[in-house]
Amino acid sequence: AHRREPDGAPRRLARDVDAAAAALRAGELVLLPTETVYGLAADARNPVAVARIFEAKGRPRFNPLISHVSDAAAAEAIARFDAAARALAETFWPGPLTLVLPARDGAVCDLARAGLDTVAVRVPGHALARELLSAFGGPVVAPSANRSGRPSPTTFQDAVAETGSAASAGLDGGPCAVGVESTVASVLDGRVALLRPGAVTREDLTAVVGRLVEAGEGHRSPGRLTLHYAPDAPVRINAAEARDGEILLGFGPGTGDPRWSLSPTGDLAEAAARLFRLLRDADRETPTGIAVAPVPATGLGEAINDRLSRAAGRVG
Ligand code: TXA
Ligand code: MG
Numbered sequence: 536a537h538r539r540e541p542d543g544a545p546r547r548l549a550r551d552v553d554a555a556a557a558a559l560r561a562g563e564l565v566l567l568p569t570e571t572v573y574g575l576a577a578d579a580r581n582p583v584a585v586a587r588i589f590e591a592k593g594r595p596r597f598n599p600l601i602s603h604v605s606d607a608a609a610a611e612a613i614a615r616f617d618a619a620a621r622a623l624a625e626t627f628w629p630g631p632l633t634l635v636l637p638a639r640d641g642a643v644c645d646l647a648r649a650g651l652d653t654v655a656v657r658v659p660g661h662a663l664a665r666e667l668l669s670a671f672g673g674p675v676v677a678p679s680a681n682r683s684g685r686p687s688p689t690t691f692q693d694a695v696a697e698t699g700s701a702a703s704a705g706l707d708g709g710p711c712a713v714g715v716e717s718t719v720a721s722v723l724d725g726r727v728a729l730l731r732p733g734a735v736t737r738e739d740l741t742a743v744v745g746r747l748v749e750a751g752e753g754h755r756s757p758g759r760l761t762l763h764y765a766p767d768a769p770v771r772i773n774a775a776e777a778r779d780g781e782i783l784l785g786f787g788p789g790t791g792d793p794r795w796s797l798s799p800t801g802d803l804a805e806a807a808a809r810l811f812r813l814l815r816d817a818d819r820e821t822p823t824g825i826a827v828a829p830v831p832a833t834g835l836g837e838a839i840n841d842r843l844s845r846a847a848g849r850v851g
Pocket of ligand 1: 601
């Protein structure tokens, strides 16, 4: 077995930005910290490297990847922006927003787009992610670093445990401040559809572009079809209390053990940041099930409820 660092990462995992950029250039995979969740990253123009990601995650190949770039100018080199897309980019980048836009030919490989004529693009806000993207100098695809179907990793240690064996470098950016994946919005012909809720909320999008349209038609969302975010134990949502053998994840004052609370004060940002970590921690106690108290569905609560209902198998 490989010798290990104190944080559990194998010693062969290179840990600095230059080594990570070199690994991307060599077609290898890198654990990438972002403010949302950790990603498993590869050169978006290298189909062999991108294929390794699908392999490592056990991800269905119809599910396209997000291309990460260092700034809006680099995003314009891979996707076509209209006025609505530009307004969203100016307001929310760098940050937890992914835009699905018409792709420019050949800017990222077909496999990264799963053959679609659109491309998902994001400028992350995390300082280490931006350093790596600048040092590498090209688009980097990065799905969440979990194995397909499992909760996304929100710490370096969880990323290492999920897919670290497939990576040759990894950057420890600390616990993710947001904790749920980026908002995905598709912008086609000036119309904007919310494909995946996140920390940039429905209300945030509406404030910039006005009315949103329903997903579907041109606004396709292949990733939403698959099983997601599921720990090993069954998840029961909107639970008033724990049943025999269950762990209850509370929300707000007086909902069970504060250690297992998403947020003892009922703060949605704190609940999002703790969500996947607590699902993983609860799972390690091998309960008969994980019960979760109701979380309001407003603002960031839409993203939390989306992930919880998928973890509970209610959607997808
Ligand atoms: O926060 C995040 O977005 C993280 C970090 C690492 O950036 N990444 C992430 O990637 O969550 P992933 O692959 O787990 O989720 C990407 C989502 C999927 O639902 C996928 O189907 C969707 O974006 N997507 C990607 N390209 C698309 C496209 N061309 N059209 C529609 N949906 C697309
Ligand atoms: Mg994912």
